Amino acid sequence: MTNQMQWINALSTRPSLEMAVTEVVDSVKQSLSNSPDLGILFISSAYASDYPRLIPLILEKLSLPILIGCSGGGVIGTKNPNQIIELEGKPALSLTVASLPGVNVQAFRLTPETLPDLDSSPDTWHELVGVSSQKQPQFILLSDPFSPGINDLLAGLDFAYSDSVKVGGLASTGVMGVQSALFYHTPDSSDLGLYHQGTVGLALSGEIMVESIVAQGCRPIGQPYQITQGERNIILELTQLQGKPQAQVTRPPLEFLRDLIQTLDDNDRQLAENSLFIGVVSDEFKQNLQPGDFLIRNLVGVDPRVGAIAIGDRVRPGQRVQFHLRDAQTSADDLGLLLKTYTASNDPQKQVQGALMFSCLGRGEALYNQPNFDSALFRRYFPNLPLGGFFCNGEIGPVGGQTFLHGYTSVFALFRHR
Numbered sequence: 165m166t167n168q169m170q171w172i173n174a175l176s177t178r179p180s181l182e183m184a185v186t187e188v189v190d191s192v193k194q195s196l197s198n199s200p201d202l203g204i205l206f207i208s209s210a211y212a213s214d215y216p217r218l219i220p221l222i223l224e225k226l227s228l229p230i231l232i233g234c235s236g237g238g239v240i241g242t243k244n245p246n247q248i249i250e251l252e253g254k255p256a257l258s259l260t261v262a263s264l265p266g267v268n269v270q271a272f273r274l275t276p277e278t279l280p281d282l283d284s285s286p287d288t289w290h291e292l293v294g295v296s297s298q299k300q301p302q303f304i305l306l307s308d309p310f311s312p313g314i315n316d317l318l319a320g321l322d323f324a325y326s327d328s329v330k331v332g333g334l335a336s337t338g339v340m341g342v343q344s345a346l347f348y349h350t351p352d353s354s355d356l357g358l359y360h361q362g363t364v365g366l367a368l369s370g371e372i373m374v375e376s377i378v379a380q381g382c383r384p385i386g387q388p389y390q391i392t393q394g395e396r397n398i399i400l401e402l403t404q405l406q407g408k409p410q411a412q413v414t415r416p417p418l419e420f421l422r423d424l425i426q427t428l429d430d431n432d433r434q435l436a437e438n439s440l441f442i443g444v445v446s447d448e449f450k451q452n453l454q455p456g457d458f459l460i461r462n463l464v465g466v467d468p469r470v471g472a473i474a475i476g477d478r479v480r481p482g483q484r485v486q487f488h489l490r491d492a493q494t495s496a497d498d499l500g501l502l503l504k505t506y507t508a509s510n511d512p513q514k515q516v517q518g519a520l521m522f523s524c525l526g527r528g529e530a531l532y533n534q535p536n537f538d539s540a541l542f543r544r545y546f547p548n549l550p551l552g553g554f555f556c557n558g559e560i561g562p563v564g565g566q567t568f569l570h571g572y573t574s575v576f577a578l579f580r581h582r
């Protein structure tokens with residue numbers, strides 16, 4: 165027996181669900197020193213017809229007081245101590261089990277109908293989740309991709325738990341016509357624990373810290389601008405920020421973009437045809453901007469008549485923005501820099517014990533043209549750390565102190581002693 169926090173992950177690629185469950189449970193049991201406090205599972209849609217049997221099969225072989233999880237179009241797990249595998253579109257079951265002495269684990273399930281409105285007090289959220297902000301909980305969130313209100317949920321949790329880290333992802337599927345799934349079991353559960361709507365989550369408090377690495381994989385091009393006119397998600401006018409104030413020019417964003425495209429080299433100009441994004445500065449007060457200071461959003465449309473552009477988020481006058489490009493090399497460099505910075509600044513006494521990875525379906529082999537890229541890069545900096553995760557329909561993680569729903573991003577949750 166030990167009082168140390170322990171995280172274990174096991175991965176199976178057996179085509180039979182019974183065999184896959186047996187393999188991951190047997191592997192976990194071989195490494196467990198204490199009774200487990202929670203389990204987190206990710207399962208590919210190759211087993212979709214057997215989803216109702218999943219939680220009963222696991223609990224039959226391993227006693228877990230709390231178990232949450234979801235389906236994924238790809239699954240990430242630790243096959244052996246030296247190998248992390250990303251399996252996309254193939255049968256795979258990843259089970260992470262944790263023994264957490266001194267940690268309070270509060271599981272919760274939320275539906276769109278039960279979410280408080282945005283005018284509700286923090287106490288309403290505390291009662292709903294089952295833990296107060298004074299306990300400084302850290303959150304893991306798994307949501308259905310089609311339920312409304314995910315952004316309201318994140319805003320509400322940020323409001324009620326302003327000092328807490330929230331990480332996670334939206335469930336996904338790798339097969340057309342197959343519904344994504346959420347899994348949820350607590351000591352009070354009396355059903356199969358299979359759901360298709362809402363959010364399942366964990367609030368971890370006590371002797372635990374959850375830290376995040378959010379790799380958006382973009383690089384800025386051109387210069388920053390300030391929104392001078394916009395409504396809803398449409399930018400109507402921008403002002404360039406560089407140069408003397410009296411020389412600053414206000415123009416429709418499409419005009420600035422056309423001029424910027426002309427300054428790019430051939431490779432970037434070609435990249436801009438399919439991989440052009442816009443970054444919104446998350447910290448309104450920060451002056452010296454770095455690549456990680458931008459919240460990356462899609463360009464969803466243009467209006468050539470007035471030169472306006474529409475983006476995948478609400479905008480308001482005064483926000484600063486900058487155009488960005490994404491490619492495999494930029495994504496690799498971005499994640500590598502974030503991992504290097506984290507490990508260089510991390511106190512060796514605060515050793516990370518476990519990790520989860522939430523990566524976009526648009527990354528993986530589709531982006532890098534090779535398997536296991538992000539996880540292998542992570543392994544370079546954390547050579548012996550168990551890692552589980554999945555490929556998401558959207559990733560949840562903080563940028564600039566706020567929690568956002570991302571796309572094309574890899575979010576890592578790192579667990580260590582407080």
